[in-house]
Amino acid sequence: MATSGWIEDRWLTKRPNPETGKRERTALYKKCKRYRVCGIPGVRKRSFDTLDEAKEWKSTAITATKKKEFVDERDGQVLLGDYITHEWWPKRTDAVNTAGPMKSRVFRHIVDTSLGRTPMGVIGDDHLVEWKRELKARGLADSTVEVVWRHLSSIFKSAIGRRIVRNPCAVADRSARPPSPGETKARAWTQAEALAIREAMPPRYRIVADLGMRAGQRQAEVLGFSPDDIDRDRMVLHVRRQLLWENSTHPFFKLPKGNKERSVPLSPGLLKMLDEYEEEFPAVTTTLPWKGPGNGGRATATVRLLATTGPGNRIHPSTFNASTMKPALAAAGLIAPREEGARWGWEPSREMMHHRWRHTYASVQLGAGEDPVSVSHWMGHASIAITLEIYAHFMPDSGMKGRTAVDGWLEAGAPKREAEAEHCASCSCSHGE
Numbered sequence: 001m002a003t004s005g006w007i008e009d010r011w012l013t014k015r016p017n018p019e020t021g022k023r024e025r026t027a028l029y030k031k032c033k034r035y036r037v038c039g040i041p042g043v044r045k046r047s048f049d050t051l052d053e054a055k056e057w058k059s060t061a062i063t064a065t066k067k068k069e070f071v072d073e074r075d076g077q078v079l080l081g082d083y084i085t086h087e088w089w090p091k092r093t094d095a096v097n098t099a100g101p102m103k104s105r106v107f108r109h110i111v112d113t114s115l116g117r118t119p120m121g122v123i124g125d126d127h128l129v130e131w132k133r134e135l136k137a138r139g140l141a142d143s144t145v146e147v148v149w150r151h152l153s154s155i156f157k158s159a160i161g162r163r164i165v166r167n168p169c170a171v172a173d174r175s176a177r178p179p180s181p182g183e184t185k186a187r188a189w190t191q192a193e194a195l196a197i198r199e200a201m202p203p204r205y206r207i208v209a210d211l212g213m214r215a216g217q218r219q220a221e222v223l224g225f226s227p228d229d230i231d232r233d234r235m236v237l238h239v240r241r242q243l244l245w246e247n248s249t250h251p252f253f254k255l256p257k258g259n260k261e262r263s264v265p266l267s268p269g270l271l272k273m274l275d276e277y278e279e280e281f282p283a284v285t286t287t288l289p290w291k292g293p294g295n296g297g298r299a300t301a302t303v304r305l306l307a308t309t310g311p312g313n314r315i316h317p318s319t320f321n322a323s324t325m326k327p328a329l330a331a332a333g334l335i336a337p338r339e340e341g342a343r344w345g346w347e348p349s350r351e352m353m354h355h356r357w358r359h360t361y362a363s364v365q366l367g368a369g370e371d372p373v374s375v376s377h378w379m380g381h382a383s384i385a386i387t388l389e390i391y392a393h394f395m396p397d398s399g400m401k402g403r404t405a406v407d408g409w410l411e412a413g414a415p416k417r418e419a420e421a422e423h424c425a426s427c428s429c430s431h432g433e
Contacts, residue, residue: 005040005062007054010047040065044072068161075163076121080155081111083120083163088155096291097244097254102151109135109148110155120159123168128176143350145178186390188363189213189356193332200331205324207277207307208315212357214270216365216379219354220244221256223315226304227283230274236263237270239380241303243288243314251314253301255294256380264378277306284312322346325353362387363394 008014011034012023033047035054043061048054084106094102110116115123115131135145153169160167169177189197198209211222215237224243231238239262241253255261283304290301307315326346330337335347358379365375372395376387 005043005058006038007051007058008036008038010034010036037061044074046072064165073121077119078163079116080118080120080123081116083159084111084116084155088158095254096246096252100247105144105148106151106155109138109140109144110152115152120156120163123156125168125173125176128168128172132176132178142179146180149178185393186359186362187351187356188360188394193334194357194360196332197328197334200328201324204281204310205307205315205320207273207281208320208324208354209357210270210273210277211307212354213360214267214273215239215264216358216361217264218242218257218358218380219317219320221380222354223305223307223317224253224303225306227274227278227306228304230266230271231263232271234263235266235268235271237266238263241294241301243305244291245316246291248316248318250289252289252291253295253303254290254292258380258382259293260380261294262377262380274306281306281308284308286314288314321353359391362391366391366394367396369396 009023010032011026011029013026014023016023033049035049035051036045036047037054037058038045040058040061043065046054046057046061048057089103089106092099092102113131113134115127115134118127132145135148140148149169153167156164156167156169194209194213198206198213201209208219208222211217211225212219217225217237217239220242221239224241225237225239229238229240239256242256243251244254245251283306285302286305286308287300287302290298295301305314309315326335326349327338329335329349329352330346334352335349338346362375362379365378366372372387372391373384375391376384379387381387
């Protein structure tokens with residue numbers, strides 16, 4: 001019985017002619033590659049021109065199969081762009097608010113590039129370097145290239161074992177990788193900065209800053225907040241939804257990040273602000289589609305939105321950031337003012353947008369000695385590990401309390417040890433042995 005895999009000669013019959021004792025030519029004689037490797041479990045047949053080539057490939061294929069690392073190189077001939085378009089993207093199940101931006105980045109900066117027109121199985125460092133150069137020529141910032149790189153690595157990872165043997169991004173040389181963004185700590189507003197920014201905002205929109213700084217709400221959570229989410233008896237705010245935009249044009253509601261509602265302590269000062277705000281700017285009842293779990297399975301949700309535009313419309317985050325937040329930052333002297341007459345062209349200020357209100361909330365809570373577990377819940381983090389990773393530097397004396405702990409612990413027993421030593425010197429006990 002044949003072992004795993006064998007090589008057949010396609011030009012000659014398997015058995016000799018009984019009369020001549022010779023193997024005769026088949027109908028394929030000189031019409032195809034002569035030697036074909038067969039019989040390796042899970043591996044398609046493969047033909048070669050020479051016997052040596054067939055033997056070498058057979059040996060390699062058997063070894064790779066035993067290690068569960070075999071991938072037929074013919075499967076890697078698919079173009080990266082075709083794999084993304086026909087195999088990878090159709091299987092994605094991302095939330096609608098993340099699917100749009102992801103699809104745009106992947107198809108614009110991977111599929112529609114020279115890399116997207118390259119067979120997956122041959123992509124290596126040289127291709128990645130050229131692709132990176134192409135993205136820089138398009139004017140992409142390093143931070144954007146880093147995001148697209150992560151998408152690319154995820155795409156290659158999904159193809160391992162089916163189209164490719166290994167992820168080119170994972171084994172890429174340093175020169176092929178995008179520059180590291182470096183590690184930056186979360187920063188909070190100073191008291192003076194926070195007051196100056198808020199004061200520079202139109203009164204209608206100050207509540208966005210208030211809910212971010214005083215309740216740690218994300219921007220989408222603020223824009224989806226309702227006065228009906230206030231629990232006066234328990235003095236908490238219920239964070240029940242966020243207002244998002246599909247393709248930046250179609251608003252909808254969904255559960256907060258992580259598909260989890262949460263409750264946040266409500267201070268008397270914030271409650272007073274919310275009441276005064278609603279008296280001046282009454283909430284507007286809005287019905288929008290509801291996407292994802294929650295909402296009792298209903299397709300729409302009707303909510304009295306607290307923060308709205310002058311005409312009573314939903315607030316679009318991009319419009320708010322450009323027309324309210326950035327002018328306030330400029331008025332507070334935190335970014336350069338826009339050139340006179342220009343509608344766009346604000347100085348980049350990604351690190352000084354709404355999430356810094358959240359950073360401020362966390363810093364004040366932790367600085368006051370609030371326990372990280374509670375802060376993690378109020379911030380809506382998936383785990384306390386995330387909270388500590390981002391905000392540990394806001395905790396008072398973080399990492400310092402243990403500096404002299406051992407010294408103190410040992411010194412606490414020093415008088416007793418000295419007394420024992422004096423006693424042992426004047427008697428024949430065995431304590432000092």
